[in-house]
Amino acid sequence: MNKILGVGLCMVLAGHALAKDLIVTDDSGEGLATVMVTRVLAQKPKLILADEGYAADGVSNQSALENTRFSDANGMLNFPDTGISYDYRFRKPGFKDVSLPAAVVAAQLSLGEDLTVQMEREQDRRVLAEQKPSNVWLSQLDIGGGEALRQHFALNCAFCHQQASPFMRVERSAEEWLTVIDRMGGYGARIAGDLRQPLAEGLAAGYHSLNASYESVPEPRPWDSALAGASYTEWPIGDGFSQMHDFILHPNGMVYVGDNLQDRIYEVNPKTGVYTVYTVPHEPDDKLGGFLGNRFNAYGKINNYMGVHSFAVSPKDGHIFITPSMQRALLEFDPQTKTFTRHEMTRGFYPHTIRTDEQDRVWFTLALSSQVAMWDRQKKVFSYFDIPARNIKEWLTIKLLPLIFWLDPETRPMPSVDRESSGLPMPYGIDVAPDGRVWFARLYANDFGYIDPETGEVTVIDIEVIGPRRLRVDAENRVWMVAFQAGLLVMYDPQTKILKEYDLPVVSEFPYALNVDRARSVVWVNGNQSDTVMRFDIATETWQVYPMPRRRTFTRDIEIAEDGSVYTSNSHFPSWQIEDAQPTLIHITPYPQ
Template structure:
């Protein structure tokens, strides 16, 4: 789908360029209590009317500049872990001499800054296998360890929350017996008071400060879940609001938002992709259906189209090959051991039965609860379909030119392969959600190379994607970050998100190589403002941008 995304995003890119060039600028300097310049401070200008913020980072001389702003007043915040947030309100667009003096955070103010991965690290386990099992079962939809997540007070409150989430179903038996006690002993107010003080990571430097991040709050406060997003050919951003059974749109140029509900009962809209027919396609996980949203008429087509009334029990992630003349829609079904293809015009569905656990290359055991076909992508080299099994702990390949798919599967050397992508050179990049790593699989040699994320044992990378320059972008789902990996130098750069509790699930790119993702922590009440959001990250510097040719 990369070709269509690039074409579709031209309007977004041109609009963004015009806005930066013609909008107002707020600039200033950040210093510490001694008057020394501070690098790496996130400076955010909040446009309350549009529920939007634009953030940049202070440079090594302490300076910052936020350009492309509307001619209105803004509330401006300076934020750096280990320091108190500093605010200046009602700042006029065009202000050029803002000055912030950072002061050290202590006590509760410092604890409030603790990221989820740090909070999760306080939960001790007898072995890594038990810890990975917990990560796999209890961080599917939200961070574990954040301040908002730690709200239950009594054992019965924790037990109620856990049973509501998963009913202990996928946790090991011995973990089920001890989990509530572990949680209370780790996360009660009395226990937290005994934690060692939070040690903030070093401030961002160099490339990690060369970013501009725009964030739009989306949906109804506390009643929203912006799961996935896609860039439209009309310059709009389309996203799925699972909580509202709806498609939502955002016009980045104006901030205008619209909501279109799926007809009838709750259907569980989950994932979204732009089809070769120019319309948006969705998986509907609760109703076991697929859907099309016509961008011109704003009408939905809901389809089951298979011999049985329910084609799948949990249609999950979908992808479409931009070079496929049929425009087939490929998707996983997390509730069965199958992948499907669907013709966008005839709505004819073909099912591909995937392999049993013992049929994978280097298989052995690895199932926890179910199999869960999950991520899916299409190789730009040969058009083969690649998928992951989250709980089955496999990645696999389908040959769409073979009647039976000529399916083959491999067992990765880490836990929890989630939303994978295939690079332009055919390498398959896979996030290891349970292990806190990401890996590169070579289909020719069938060999893996695995890379740890920082603080890997406590990370939960949900998804990754490869931009047109070849950089691998990984969701820092548990650390409020996006990670950029250069396969040539094997170097990793962390870009911090401006909002606390930023749980990301999907990554897209526009024509300029800018990164788009969304915050979909569920429940939204855990997040800093109680909303979902759409996020755009622009890396500053020509050497990091994508050539428009």
């Protein structure tokens, strides 16, 4: 058997399609299990990017698809033979990455034998620490101030990008951290006024100590041997200035992905990898950043007049409804004619997460004005449901929002921020239950509730959930939520009125969203700090963890296909912090149960 010795070169393996088995061994020649092997096209398709580095409206491109699999207990794996040449990368914690050039692989495969790749153990302790995902570094970050400050930090500083990543571990003084905190405040982080200085000092001291004690960073959760039965496909779309926030798997087989920062929709064909870009139109008098103003003026490239956010599909005609978070409107996209319709609203601010019901009504949260809106497609009218304020200060702040946002963004006064985020309870996630109830969660209020669509009555459940971000309802009408800064999966049963909490299978994770596979009684949870996506079996209360091919993967949404496979997207903000600075649409086929 011929052998190629990989020595951790930072190239990428390339060669003919593998018709033979691929065998991975350690430096003693023993088969190496759970090696992540990623193949990418050796010859990348030429992209037509004529619109500020993106495809112009209606223009199609071929994405350079990537596949990932894991070796079995004997170190063996194979990929489908497509007759195309690929580049391959081998990765396993504790070992040096291995990458091989196309010519060498092609020469070995031409002999008609299996390809064997040997991996070398990493000996450099600093490099071993750098291999570890951000969540285990974060588990050792001590910013002082106890659990309250840590949760406040997580709530406000971990919803866009990973904390304790190499980018965040760059040491800064307390004064420099205050500058960062102020800049992030423009992006939506709400650090309480009396916590700004303690947090800045805690981050300066905490990261200094963390960098000095890198050898104490614990090992991440080991990769499961069953991953040999899983497979991944990725489609690179957008660039380092994109944010592939949310998306929808459409009944027509396409996946529609929204670039939140560039106001573009990517229509991706998973069968071929061809994608077409549609530019979201805006009115001539719309301003960059919409009613919020241009919050990203320090960002390198921005085009978010609308702020494409969340997606839902009409069960009647397949039209796609999209929340443009920067406008007081609802967008409707016809996937057949490729046309957009804008439905103007007279009330509410910051359209956020969106769902449709069986009556073809469109429900979505209005995050800043603490409301839920409903668009009746037959009557062509909006209805608004006010969620009760927690106190008089909050009631007054919400009532003053139209006046505040009428003022120029450069000079408008902004309410002071306290630890309870008074005035901004932020209804976030939403879902429609099988029984018709419309459930919502309020991120900053630490509560959740539902709307009876027949009576319009709004009920807030008097049970605290720490940081409920997005939620979904299962086939039994049970409500599943992620408790963001608490790092929990939470289930509420409306029949028994019992709330149950489940620890996540990884440490220091702040779950952003989830989805429920109602047919299989499974909950899929988005990871963002641990480079993982997690699968929870409701019946057995057991977890599966799926590591992501790229380091610094941050996911915000999950869609479930009919066969039980799932889609997600790498929407790290900024995307240039992703490994190789490339956002992707990701498809995961889980291993057999």
